[in-house]
Amino acid sequence: MLPDCHLPETWRAKMVERIPSSTKDQRQEWICKADYNLFKLRSNEVRFDLGTDGGSGGMSDNQWSALMRGDSAATRSPSSYRLQEKVKELFGFTYTIPVHRGRAAKHALVQALLNEESIVPGNAFFDTTRANIESQKAIAIDCAIEGAFDIYYQHPFKGNVNLPELEKILQGSGSNVPMIMVSITCDKTGGQPVSMHNLREVKRLAKMFNVPVILDSARFAENAWFIQKNESEYSSQSIPDIVQEMYHHADGMVMSGKTDGLVNAGGFFATNNKDLFDRVGKYANLFCGLAGRDMEALTVGLGEVTQQEYLDDRIRQIHRFGMRLMAANVPIQQPIGGHAIVIDASLFLPLVPREEYVAKTLAVELYVEAGIRGAGMETVIGGGNPITGINRNRSNAKDFLYLAIPRQAYTNDQLSFVANALIQIFERRFTITRGLYVVHEDAILRYLTIQLKKADGKSIA
Ligand SMILES: Cc1ncc(COP(=O)(O)O)c(C=O)c1O
Known part of the structure; x- marks a missing residue:
């Protein structure tokens, strides 16, 4: 169902930046x-x-206000607890590692999980995800559905994982697959969403082979919007409820806050798996970090991005x-x-x-x-x-x-x-x-x- 394109923007500018002109x-x-x-x-x-x-959007007045509340403590700041609570409320994950951008979370994750034998299947890998996987000499395999890259092929969820292909990889090399990574929405196919049905089936297959599913979540809220519009059983559900269910089918997430966190800097890794959290944390501690003020803006952004009107x-x-x-x-x-x-x-x-x-x-x-x-x-x-x-x-x-x-x-x-x-x-x-x-x-x-x-x-x- 298409949105009504005649309505105007629902925000107004409070600050402006002049656009440079050129010949x-x-x-x-x-x-x-x-x-x-x-x-x-x-x-x-x-x-x-x-x-x-990524990182080039405008923040809201509430986000700018929240920045001022940011704590500058090096560790365990109130800002980090507020972010942790928001992640728990929205995605259901208890353990959160804040990072300065999405690729940092991915880098810590691949260092914790991959080696030269590893094969990581997904729908279609975003460039920094692929580069991070390949930096460990592992192989990233795109399992997009047939027609995903054919611009005239009509399918409401062209970001879906090709389930038969995924199953084939798991059957052939399951023991070398340390994780499945699904990008929501799928950037490579043009911001195309993944259906709830597909997420459920990916999780079912992953469970059979005891492989964790990680959602590359840069545009999770936009993905939820498409599920609400195009999967009839979700048409009357709220975006936060849909998001909860999406992450019920995952074992962890990497997030670039610069996209659906509505901030200019920040991201996180989150999971309920304490062992995974500890392993990723060990690497993240070497090179990641996020200022308290950015955590505050991200916490507010995660709330605003899931609002229907937005x-x-x-x-x-x-x-x-x-x-x-x-x-x-x-x-x-x-x-x-x-x-x-x-x-x-x-x-x-x-x-x-x-x-x-x-x-x-x-x-x-x-x-x-x-x-x-x-x-x-x-x-x-x-x-x-x-x-x-x-x-x-x-x-x-x-x-x-x-x-x-x-x-x-x-x-x-x-x-x-x-x-x-x-x-x-x-x-x-x-x-x-x-x-x-x-x-x-x-x-x-x-x-x-x-x-x-x-x-x-x-x-x-
Ligand atoms: C799926 C996905 N992951 C990650 C990123 C980038 O994240 P970051 O710039 O925070 O590393 C993007 C950016 O557009 C993306 O599409």
Whole structure:
């Protein structure tokens, strides 16, 4: 069921930040200096930053007030107990380890659980999750459902785990599987939700093989919203009740508070398993920590993000933006997901050879056209381990341009501007025939440091 796209935002600005303007000539120069990698641009060279929705949202007046209550004690501060109580109330987990960002929780978790023999299945791994798993020389296997990366395939829960594939892995290598990790919502497939039914079945299979299920929870509240709208037995349940049940099917969670914690910094690991808590804590103590004030803002954010009015407003904004693009036939992932619009760049720019990084090419076009930062990624489907070399070839990859929408930051008018810029490029898509080639790339999290050059003038590979 689609939200009513005609309603306005349900928040008003209390503080403003001026958006830097620039000319096309300046942007051409800046992107060339940044090696055609949008992640290497300075943020003041960007007008609308849709490179990530993590940590770039606006906080509420209540969160800013809570910051002032933050305690600066090094350990066991009242702020940490308040966060712990909120996590218990919302997710049902007793043990919480606060961290400065989601990937820190993942890093401590993989150090505690994985070794070189380990195989970790999940729906589709977010980049930092995959990189953390692979940093232990373990293998991350995407078990997305058939059609999850086909933008025109219609399924209300395109983030679901492919249960037969998961079962096959557990049967074949169960003893090497130290955990199953499910990303809710599934960022890689475009903020696509996982159904309660699927979470229940994943837990049932995991129990048969005695493997813990960890939810990568960056967008848990948006996921709950989709369960409420699209799984009929949950239509009259409140978001907090749905969240409780989602986590009833899990043994632990890693959380980036920068997304559905509505904060600029922070995250946590949580579980009811004391042994797991102790093992993860041992590593987390080496490099993690969160200031009391950030814990306070996160505690309030976790409450606000589960409010119906907030979520209706949030999803409505993404839908309004996506519907605008769909009306112009821009090829976007459907159904529209929870936090981002994902464009199939090879359908958008059909004349650019696939070897020439079509998604990054489109990202550069959009930046030069209007100063918008998106994230052009090649989504490797079904694995991709830079150490073992498995699935490094791009033949089964999808070229997706992600436009992630920060929470409570941009207005519908600003997103209309973004949509117009994209539509303009779409209308002249047949004039864009060449892309980019790689000059340098790192094995892990390569999108952050990759160096590219324009391929025009170079003969086609
Ligand atoms: C599933 C998932 N996990 C984690 C993160 C990032 O978390 P952090 O930046 O806090 O490490 C994101 C960010 O967008 C995400 O989508």
